[in-house]
Amino acid sequence: MTFENLSPVLSDALVARGYEALTPVQTQVTQGEAKSRDLLVSAQTGSGKTVAFGLAMADELIEDGRLPFATSPLALIVAPTRELALQVSRELGWLYAKAGARIATCVGGMDASKERRALNQGVQIVVGTPGRLRDHLERGALDLSALRVAVLDEADEMLDMGFRDDLEEILDATPETRRTLLFSATIPKPIVQLAKRYQRDALRISTVGEDRGHGDIAYQAVTVAPADIEGAVVNLLRLHDAETAMLFCATRDNVRRLHASLVERGFAAVALSGEHSQNERNQALQALRDRRARVCVATDVAARGIDLPTLSLVVHVEIPRDAEALQHRSGRTGRAGKKGTAVIIVPYPRRRRVDGMLRGARINAEWMDAPTAADVRQKDQERLIEKLLAPVEHEPEDLELAQRLMAERTPEDIAASLVRAHRALMPPPEDLLDNGPRGRDATGRPERGERFERLERSGDRREGFEDAVWFRLNIGRHQNADPRWILPLLCRRGHVSKNEIGAIRIGPRETMFNIPRAIADRFAEAVQRTANQDGEDDSGVAITPAPDGPTYPPRRDKGSGDRAPRSTLGRAPGGDRAGPRAPRGPGGNTERYKPKPYGQRSPRRPAK
Ligand code: AMP
Numbered sequence: 001m002t003f004e005n006l007s008p009v010l011s012d013a014l015v016a017r018g019y020e021a022l023t024p025v026q027t028q029v030t031q032g033e034a035k036s037r038d039l040l041v042s043a044q045t046g047s048g049k050t051v052a053f054g055l056a057m058a059d060e061l062i063e064d065g066r067l068p069f070a071t072s073p074l075a076l077i078v079a080p081t082r083e084l085a086l087q088v089s090r091e092l093g094w095l096y097a098k099a100g101a102r103i104a105t106c107v108g109g110m111d112a113s114k115e116r117r118a119l120n121q122g123v124q125i126v127v128g129t130p131g132r133l134r135d136h137l138e139r140g141a142l143d144l145s146a147l148r149v150a151v152l153d154e155a156d157e158m159l160d161m162g163f164r165d166d167l168e169e170i171l172d173a174t175p176e177t178r179r180t181l182l183f184s185a186t187i188p189k190p191i192v193q194l195a196k197r198y199q200r201d202a203l204r205i206s207t208v209g210e211d212r213g214h215g216d217i218a219y220q221a222v223t224v225a226p227a228d229i230e231g232a233v234v235n236l237l238r239l240h241d242a243e244t245a246m247l248f249c250a251t252r253d254n255v256r257r258l259h260a261s262l263v264e265r266g267f268a269a270v271a272l273s274g275e276h277s278q279n280e281r282n283q284a285l286q287a288l289r290d291r292r293a294r295v296c297v298a299t300d301v302a303a304r305g306i307d308l309p310t311l312s313l314v315v316h317v318e319i320p321r322d323a324e325a326l327q328h329r330s331g332r333t334g335r336a337g338k339k340g341t342a343v344i345i346v347p348y349p350r351r352r353r354v355d356g357m358l359r360g361a362r363i364n365a366e367w368m369d370a371p372t373a374a375d376v377r378q379k380d381q382e383r384l385i386e387k388l389l390a391p392v393e394h395e396p397e398d399l400e401l402a403q404r405l406m407a408e409r410t411p412e413d414i415a416a417s418l419v420r421a422h423r424a425l426m427p428p429p430e431d432l433l434d435n436g437p438r439g440r441d442a443t444g445r446p447e448r449g450e451r452f453e454r455l456e457r458s459g460d461r462r463e464g465f466e467d468a469v470w471f472r473l474n475i476g477r478h479q480n481a482d483p484r485w486i487l488p489l490l491c492r493r494g495h496v497s498k499n500e501i502g503a504i505r506i507g508p509r510e511t512m513f514n515i516p517r518a519i520a521d522r523f524a525e526a527v528q529r530t531a532n533q534d535g536e537d538d539s540g541v542a543i544t545p546a547p548d549g550p551t552y553p554p555r556r557d558k559g560s561g562d563r564a565p566r567s568t569l570g571r572a573p574g575g576d577r578a579g580p581r582a583p584r585g586p587g588g589n590t591e592r593y594k595p596k597p598y599g600q601r602s603p604r605r606p607a608k
Helices: 008-016 024-030 049-056 082-095 112-120 130-138 155-160 164-172 189-198 226-240 252-265 278-289 323-330 348-360 373-389 396-408 411-424 448-457 483-494 517-529
Strands: 039-042 075-078 103-106 125-128 149-152 179-184 203-206 217-224 244-248 269-272 295-298 311-316 340-347 365-369 468-473 504-506 511-516 543-545
Touching: 008 049, 008 082, 024 039, 024 049, 024 203, 039 049, 049 082, 049 179, 075 082, 075 130, 075 164, 082 103, 082 125, 082 278, 103 112, 103 130, 112 130, 125 130, 130 164, 149 164, 155 164, 155 179, 155 189, 164 189, 179 189, 217 226, 217 348, 226 244, 226 252, 226 311, 226 340, 226 373, 226 483, 252 269, 252 295, 269 278, 311 323, 323 340, 323 348, 340 348, 373 411, 396 411, 468 517, 483 504, 483 511, 483 517, 483 543, 511 517
Parallel strands: 039 179, 039 203, 075 125, 075 149, 103 125, 149 179, 217 340, 217 365, 244 295, 244 311, 269 295, 311 340
Antiparallel strands: 468 511, 468 543, 504 511
């Protein structure tokens, strides 16, 4: 078998690699019209774009079936991250092996002097990240004066990451006669400007939608209570049991936390983020490749360009910042024609945002609840039965052991022990707080959350809450607000126990709750410490003081004679309506709670 239109050495390499056909982007960049022209290509990750530019640049490089000897590089590929650069280098390595290519990879975090030596010895192809390439250029180690072709891979990402200056400096050091290939998942305005400045008569190629972009990825949006995010991750990992799964977090800290927690639960997990050295990252990737690890927790940047053929599950543990990031992250799976699943974990308060993002990206996602512990157990059973009933050829030694066991125990006992042994290897699934219909506890009483809400809605006051202070949450019934998940959230954010939270009143779009005045300052400070600069936590929940208390749901305070306090909640169109005010102590404590303004924190206690 041969690939038409391609140089025979490259065609042989593709055949040896087991490729049967070119992907759409590969076909387009090698067709007649594209030959020797500058190209502006929008192709998504997973579409085979690396091999595509590898093939496209062959005309500039291959002479008589080989790459000529070169004292300075003929081709340069610039990629946004170290992982992607290393990945590109590997792909070009096998593609151009028979053509006698010498490739140097120049990436941050690696030994720069080694790279300089490699550049000195004469290479035809250089692959690198913008910062490191610029360093080599400025120190005179990289001579781009004989360059024939420059490729910018994931150009949109490089501009997003602030590499514009580096790219311009690099391109300005190349001859005007060079051919410039610009590959980018999207073509926003800055890319158009870059293309205008550095390309001539570029042929625009777009295979998005036509190629294998996200066609092979099934998207699921899984709604959860904010406190259930980690539990949902555990259950998703257990339910899918993917050979390799990648979990995305927004920050290094969150990567570290989730990774530690998964390892503690018994998952074979590795972490990839900016805080890891190149060596650590390489080890993590190697562990994933040789299956010592099956789960990778990563930040967007660290995971860019990673190509793991066995990766069939991507979980967006934290919502990506935009639709592009969503696609980039998801594109780690569903590669090269394989099927993949991308799950977005959506805390209730973020539902609308995710819905908008999916619609903007024209992604059809299936909305569903997180898998419950029961779902996981059910799936475990199916898998166990399949595994244990699969035909096996036994070793005589094992059969002998089986006979000894049979002499001591019943077959049922032995089978049950076998099941238990298998089960013990699997991290236990998590009971999620807010899954399933409201139930009753073992005594037949409504579950605690239900009791709690009814108690408070009926206006009862609990002991210890005679002098309490109101706070407001920016979520209500529209965001599935429910004491069952609000309580744990408040405990986590405010560093209080469930018993220290009094009434919870749920309105359509906001929720009020109160806590004893004695601990209100401490609570407010903890809330502030656990919030980001927008005053929200990662799932979009904001807690703010509400000195006026709620007027929702309306209730009559018989005989109080007090005027209802002003509130933004439940106000009748004709003016204020009567409603409760912040609970007052038996002694008629009318002093309003004045929260300390945020920013005026108490000094931290010195660490012991
Ligand atoms: P990329 O879009 O460059 O990240 O490539 C995604 C994956 O597809 C890589 O693992 C490639 O090796 C693989 N690939 C590229 N071209 C083909 C092809 N024509 N047939 C099968 N697999 C391919």
